[in-house]
Amino acid sequence: DSGVTQTPKHLITATGQRVTLRCSPRSGDLSVYWYQQSLDQGLQFLIQYYNGEERAKGNILERFSAQQFPDLHSELNLSSLELGDSALYFCASNRAREETQYFGPGTRLLVL
Protein backbone atom coordinates (compact mmCIF):
# COMPACT_ATOMS: atom_id res chain seq x y z
CA ASP A 1 0.00 0.00 0.00
CA SER A 2 1.61 3.24 -1.24
CA GLY A 3 -0.53 5.50 0.96
CA VAL A 4 -1.99 7.24 -2.10
CA THR A 5 -5.74 6.76 -2.46
CA GLN A 6 -7.91 7.29 -5.52
CA THR A 7 -11.67 7.25 -5.93
CA PRO A 8 -13.66 5.91 -7.59
CA LYS A 9 -11.96 2.66 -8.58
CA HIS A 10 -14.18 2.23 -11.64
CA LEU A 11 -16.29 4.68 -13.60
CA ILE A 12 -18.59 4.00 -16.54
CA THR A 13 -20.14 6.93 -18.33
CA ALA A 14 -21.38 8.06 -21.74
CA THR A 15 -19.84 10.25 -24.40
CA GLY A 16 -20.32 13.95 -23.80
CA GLN A 17 -20.48 13.57 -20.04
CA ARG A 18 -18.22 15.04 -17.35
CA VAL A 19 -16.53 13.16 -14.52
CA THR A 20 -14.32 14.00 -11.57
CA LEU A 21 -11.53 11.75 -10.32
CA ARG A 22 -10.17 12.24 -6.84
CA CYS A 23 -6.72 11.65 -5.37
CA SER A 24 -5.45 11.89 -1.80
CA PRO A 25 -1.64 11.95 -1.60
CA ARG A 26 0.52 10.31 1.04
CA SER A 27 0.63 12.19 4.30
CA GLY A 28 3.18 14.99 4.04
CA ASP A 29 3.46 14.92 0.24
CA LEU A 30 3.02 18.31 -1.40
CA SER A 31 3.30 17.22 -5.04
CA VAL A 32 0.57 15.43 -6.93
CA TYR A 33 0.97 14.13 -10.48
CA TRP A 34 -1.71 12.79 -12.84
CA TYR A 35 -0.97 10.17 -15.50
CA GLN A 36 -3.11 8.48 -18.14
CA GLN A 37 -2.53 4.91 -19.30
CA SER A 38 -4.37 3.93 -22.46
CA LEU A 39 -4.56 0.35 -23.70
CA ASP A 40 -1.14 -1.31 -24.08
CA GLN A 41 0.69 1.96 -23.58
CA GLY A 42 2.95 3.43 -20.97
CA LEU A 43 1.83 6.08 -18.58
CA GLN A 44 1.52 9.54 -20.09
CA PHE A 45 2.08 12.54 -17.84
CA LEU A 46 -0.87 14.94 -17.71
CA ILE A 47 -0.25 17.56 -15.03
CA GLN A 48 1.55 18.25 -11.75
CA TYR A 49 0.51 20.34 -8.76
CA TYR A 50 2.72 21.42 -5.90
CA ASN A 51 1.17 22.78 -2.71
CA GLY A 52 -1.91 24.01 -4.56
CA GLU A 53 -0.16 25.53 -7.55
CA GLU A 54 0.16 24.10 -11.04
CA ARG A 55 3.82 23.16 -11.55
CA ALA A 56 4.03 21.41 -14.92
CA LYS A 57 1.77 20.42 -17.79
CA GLY A 58 2.14 17.49 -20.11
CA ASN A 59 -0.12 16.16 -22.85
CA ILE A 60 -3.31 17.24 -21.15
CA LEU A 61 -6.29 18.01 -23.38
CA GLU A 62 -8.11 21.32 -23.04
CA ARG A 63 -11.22 19.34 -22.06
CA PHE A 64 -9.34 18.15 -18.96
CA SER A 65 -8.51 20.25 -15.93
CA ALA A 66 -7.21 19.66 -12.46
CA GLN A 67 -6.79 21.40 -9.15
CA GLN A 68 -5.20 20.79 -5.77
CA PHE A 69 -7.05 21.89 -2.66
CA PRO A 70 -5.70 23.34 0.63
CA ASP A 71 -5.85 19.88 2.23
CA LEU A 72 -3.60 18.75 -0.67
CA HIS A 73 -6.06 16.34 -2.24
CA SER A 74 -6.42 16.75 -5.98
CA GLU A 75 -9.20 16.35 -8.50
CA LEU A 76 -8.97 15.68 -12.23
CA ASN A 77 -11.98 16.87 -14.20
CA LEU A 78 -12.67 15.31 -17.58
CA SER A 79 -15.42 16.89 -19.69
CA SER A 80 -17.07 16.34 -23.09
CA LEU A 81 -15.88 12.77 -22.82
CA GLU A 82 -15.03 10.81 -25.95
CA LEU A 83 -14.59 7.07 -26.49
CA GLY A 84 -10.84 7.58 -26.69
CA ASP A 85 -10.74 8.93 -23.14
CA SER A 86 -11.32 5.41 -21.85
CA ALA A 87 -8.17 4.62 -19.91
CA LEU A 88 -6.62 4.10 -16.50
CA TYR A 89 -5.94 7.33 -14.67
CA PHE A 90 -3.27 7.26 -11.98
CA CYS A 91 -2.18 9.86 -9.53
CA ALA A 92 1.17 9.86 -7.78
CA SER A 93 2.68 11.94 -5.01
CA ASN A 94 6.01 12.74 -3.42
CA ARG A 95 7.74 15.18 -1.11
CA ALA A 96 9.84 18.15 -2.18
CA ARG A 97 13.17 16.99 -3.65
CA GLU A 98 12.12 13.34 -3.38
CA GLU A 99 12.89 11.50 -6.60
CA THR A 100 10.50 8.57 -6.32
CA GLN A 101 6.81 9.04 -7.05
CA TYR A 102 4.32 6.83 -5.24
CA PHE A 103 1.27 5.77 -7.20
CA GLY A 104 -2.31 5.20 -6.24
CA PRO A 105 -4.32 2.18 -7.44
CA GLY A 106 -5.85 4.12 -10.31
CA THR A 107 -9.33 4.86 -11.64
CA ARG A 108 -10.50 2.84 -14.61
CA LEU A 109 -12.69 5.03 -16.83
CA LEU A 110 -14.88 3.50 -19.51
CA VAL A 111 -16.69 5.84 -21.89
CA LEU A 112 -19.52 4.20 -23.83
Add this chain to the structure above:
Amino acid sequence: DQQVKQNSPSLSVQEGRISILNCDYTNSMFDYFLWYKKYPAEGPTFLISISSIKDKNEDGRFTVFLNKSAKHLSLHIVPSQPGDSAVYFCAARGSGSARQLTFGSGTQLTVLP
Protein backbone atom coordinates in the same frame (compact mmCIF):
# COMPACT_ATOMS: atom_id res chain seq x y z
CA ASP B 1 8.36 10.73 -30.30
CA GLN B 2 9.04 8.08 -27.66
CA GLN B 3 11.83 9.31 -25.44
CA VAL B 4 11.87 6.12 -23.36
CA LYS B 5 11.59 2.79 -25.15
CA GLN B 6 11.17 -0.74 -23.95
CA ASN B 7 11.48 -2.75 -27.12
CA SER B 8 10.51 -6.12 -25.67
CA PRO B 9 6.78 -6.28 -24.89
CA SER B 10 7.22 -9.62 -23.16
CA LEU B 11 9.85 -11.88 -21.61
CA SER B 12 9.60 -15.43 -20.24
CA VAL B 13 12.18 -16.82 -17.84
CA GLN B 14 12.51 -20.02 -15.87
CA GLU B 15 12.31 -19.78 -12.09
CA GLY B 16 15.76 -19.38 -10.53
CA ARG B 17 17.31 -17.95 -13.69
CA ILE B 18 18.23 -14.33 -14.37
CA SER B 19 15.69 -11.91 -15.87
CA ILE B 20 17.11 -8.99 -17.84
CA LEU B 21 14.78 -6.18 -18.83
CA ASN B 22 16.06 -3.45 -21.11
CA CYS B 23 15.25 0.21 -21.64
CA ASP B 24 16.62 2.82 -24.04
CA TYR B 25 16.22 6.56 -23.89
CA THR B 26 16.94 9.42 -26.27
CA ASN B 27 16.88 12.53 -24.07
CA SER B 28 20.33 13.27 -22.63
CA MET B 29 18.72 15.66 -20.11
CA PHE B 30 17.27 12.76 -18.12
CA ASP B 31 19.15 12.57 -14.84
CA TYR B 32 17.27 9.97 -12.81
CA PHE B 33 15.85 6.61 -13.79
CA LEU B 34 13.37 4.36 -12.03
CA TRP B 35 11.86 0.91 -12.48
CA TYR B 36 8.29 0.23 -11.45
CA LYS B 37 6.48 -3.08 -11.24
CA LYS B 38 2.77 -3.30 -11.97
CA TYR B 39 0.31 -6.08 -11.23
CA PRO B 40 -3.12 -6.13 -12.90
CA ALA B 41 -5.70 -3.84 -11.26
CA GLU B 42 -3.02 -2.15 -9.14
CA GLY B 43 -0.96 1.01 -9.46
CA PRO B 44 2.75 0.92 -10.34
CA THR B 45 4.97 0.01 -7.39
CA PHE B 46 8.44 1.51 -7.11
CA LEU B 47 11.18 -1.09 -7.39
CA ILE B 48 14.61 0.49 -7.75
CA SER B 49 16.21 3.66 -9.12
CA ILE B 50 19.53 5.05 -10.24
CA SER B 51 20.98 8.53 -10.58
CA SER B 52 22.78 9.47 -13.77
CA ILE B 53 26.00 9.92 -11.79
CA LYS B 54 26.11 6.20 -11.04
CA ASP B 55 26.36 3.17 -13.28
CA LYS B 56 24.98 0.53 -10.93
CA ASN B 57 22.57 0.25 -8.04
CA GLU B 58 21.73 -2.93 -6.20
CA ASP B 59 18.90 -3.84 -3.86
CA GLY B 60 18.62 -7.49 -2.91
CA ARG B 61 17.74 -9.53 -5.99
CA PHE B 62 17.38 -6.40 -8.14
CA THR B 63 20.22 -4.55 -9.85
CA VAL B 64 19.92 -1.66 -12.27
CA PHE B 65 22.74 -0.83 -14.67
CA LEU B 66 23.06 2.49 -16.49
CA ASN B 67 25.18 3.03 -19.61
CA LYS B 68 24.99 6.75 -20.27
CA SER B 69 27.06 6.71 -23.44
CA ALA B 70 24.66 4.18 -24.96
CA LYS B 71 21.61 5.78 -23.31
CA HIS B 72 20.64 2.36 -22.07
CA LEU B 73 19.61 0.90 -18.76
CA SER B 74 18.76 -2.60 -17.70
CA LEU B 75 17.15 -4.29 -14.72
CA HIS B 76 18.53 -7.64 -13.59
CA ILE B 77 16.51 -9.91 -11.33
CA VAL B 78 18.45 -12.81 -9.81
CA PRO B 79 17.12 -15.33 -9.01
CA SER B 80 13.75 -14.86 -10.69
CA GLN B 81 10.69 -16.01 -8.76
CA PRO B 82 7.11 -16.68 -9.95
CA GLY B 83 5.93 -13.73 -7.83
CA ASP B 84 8.07 -11.46 -10.02
CA SER B 85 5.64 -12.02 -12.90
CA ALA B 86 4.27 -8.55 -13.66
CA VAL B 87 4.62 -5.66 -16.10
CA TYR B 88 7.84 -3.71 -15.56
CA PHE B 89 8.01 -0.04 -16.54
CA CYS B 90 11.16 1.96 -17.01
CA ALA B 91 10.80 5.69 -16.24
CA ALA B 92 13.08 8.69 -16.57
CA ARG B 93 13.03 12.12 -14.96
CA GLY B 94 14.33 15.28 -16.56
CA SER B 95 16.69 17.66 -14.85
CA GLY B 96 15.54 21.06 -13.69
CA SER B 97 12.18 21.98 -12.24
CA ALA B 98 10.13 19.59 -14.38
CA ARG B 99 9.93 16.50 -12.21
CA GLN B 100 7.41 14.46 -14.13
CA LEU B 101 8.34 10.97 -15.24
CA THR B 102 8.49 9.77 -18.82
CA PHE B 103 7.57 6.10 -19.02
CA GLY B 104 8.36 3.31 -21.43
CA SER B 105 5.55 1.10 -22.69
CA GLY B 106 6.39 -1.75 -20.32
CA THR B 107 7.62 -5.34 -20.51
CA GLN B 108 5.47 -8.24 -19.34
CA LEU B 109 7.73 -10.61 -17.39
CA THR B 110 6.53 -14.16 -16.87
CA VAL B 111 8.55 -16.38 -14.55
CA LEU B 112 7.77 -20.03 -15.17
CA PRO B 113 7.87 -22.47 -12.24
